Amino acid sequence: MHANISTSPAAARGFLQWAACNKTTGSGSGSGSGSSTYNEGRTQSKKRIPLTVAQREFLSSALRVNQAGELAATLIYTAQTPPVVSREPHLRPLMRHMYEQEAAHFSTFNALIAKHRVRPTALYPVWSLLASGLGWTTGVMGREAAMACTEAVETEIGDHYNAQIRRLLEMVTEWETQGYDVGGEFKDLVVTLRRIRDEELEHLDHAVEHDAKKAEPYWLLTGVIRAGCRGAIWVSERV
Structure with missing residues (x-):
């Protein structure tokens, strides 16, 4: 087989x-x-x-929303870095590290979107504007707010990637149980999502280590950002 x-x-x-x-x-x-x-x-x-129609739609929406999410992440860090680093020069290496990982994630999904001819989200301009605004606003508010933003975003993104990975593993298990082999490219996608998820959760850890929870008002700030992320994910999967 x-x-x-x-x-x-x-x-x-x-x-x-x-x-x-x-x-x-x-x-x-x-x-x-x-x-x-x-x-x-x-x-x-x-x-x-x-693939069933539902499976094809799931894979297309997964690539589309992941590309949009990584675009937003790069723009958030781009906007945050100048005000944060001007006050906290020692954070320059960390901000650069997190940005470079997000830029690599964005490149990965750009390549997958192009290879599999998936339509990007139609809301690119909207997400670009909102992400830049969020990054600049939290950056100006200070290190704690910028890190709280990272914590909130990466919490939602980590959950999102975990949900995608679970769905893919269910598909793989179903095929293997039925006696079919799973192609290497499909398994590579699971490996890629796990690696990117782990790097996103690393950013969350960095944010907590750098006083994310000291942001004021922490619960309001992170709650609004997390709700916005969930809404953006839902819309980008469909539009």
Whole structure:
């Protein structure tokens, strides 16, 4: 048995055109030892099983919202860094580190969006404006507010990536239970999401270590930002 990934009716395109191949074999009576053979004249046949519509829509929306989220993250750090670093020069390496990881995540999803021909969110300009505004506002408020922003955003993003990973693993388990092999590209996606999730949660830890919870008013600030993130995720998955 094997699975393959194709990119068009004639050539491979990626996991959005996922298909698994199922061998159907005959059995025959064997010798006195009890061994079995294929029935005479029967040949192996392969049946393609494509992704369901729901699975394709899930993968498309996952890539779309992830790209939008990573765009927003890069813009938040870009806007936060000047006011934060002007007051706290020792934070420059940390801010650069977090920005560079987000920029790498954004590049990853840009490549996946292009490869699998997924439509980006139509709200790019809106998210860009809001992310830059959020970054600048919390940066001007000071280190604690900037770090509280990071904590709030990364909490929601970590939960979001965990939900995607669980869904993908459910799909993989279902295919493997049915006897299909899962293609390497699909498994690579799970590995990529886990790596990016872990890096996002690392940012959350950095934020807490740098006094995120001392922001005033902490619960109001983080509550509003987390609610905004959830709303942005919901909309970007669909629009």
